[in-house]
Amino acid sequence: AGGLRGALEEARHARRIAASRVGRVCVAGPEELASHVLLLAAVPDEVRRAFRGRLLDKVIAYDIEHQADLVRTLEAFLRSDGSWTRCAAQLHVHVNTLRYRIGRIEELTGRDLSRLEDRVDFYLALELA
Structure with missing residues (x-):
């Protein structure tokens, strides 16, 4: 039973x-x-939307205003397991450009992408799209 x-x-x-x-x-x-x-x-829709919004709304707004491609950069960075060289190669940008973009994401969100917990949160937020 x-x-x-x-x-x-x-x-x-x-x-x-x-x-x-x-x-x-x-x-x-x-x-x-x-x-x-x-x-x-299992998480209610309104909670998922709020979680995603808290993490990504500022990044999305920055992308719209500056055509910066930060969301796509974040997705690529997470897919490449935080490897700067692999991610830069995937995006066809210089590693310093990637570092600048990741730094901008961290400034906008107050998160640190070198921390596993923050990477997991971003990954989940992107999955909720």
């Missing part, structure tokens, strides 16, 4: 994940039930 209760709870979460997607047919696989996707699906 205990296993059935757990399976039912997983099925509810999978349904919640699938329901948050766009498209006619949406599916959530078992790999998503053991990832951050499951946690994000």
Whole structure:
């Protein structure tokens, strides 16, 4: 009976994940039930929007005003696991340009991208887009 209760709870979460997607047919696989996707699906929409806004609104506004491409830079930096050289190569910019952009993100948000906790927060905020 205990296993059935757990399976039912997983099925509810999978349904919640699938329901948050766009498209006619949406599916959530078992790999998503053991990832951050499951946690994000359980958080109410207004809390997710507020979390994303607190982290990214200033960066997005700066991008719009200055055409700075900071959000794309942040995504690339996180995808490259914080490797300055790999990220700069992916973006086709000099490492000093990348350092400037990351510094600007840190100034705007008050976060430090050398800290794992801040990287995780940004990653999750970007996933909520």
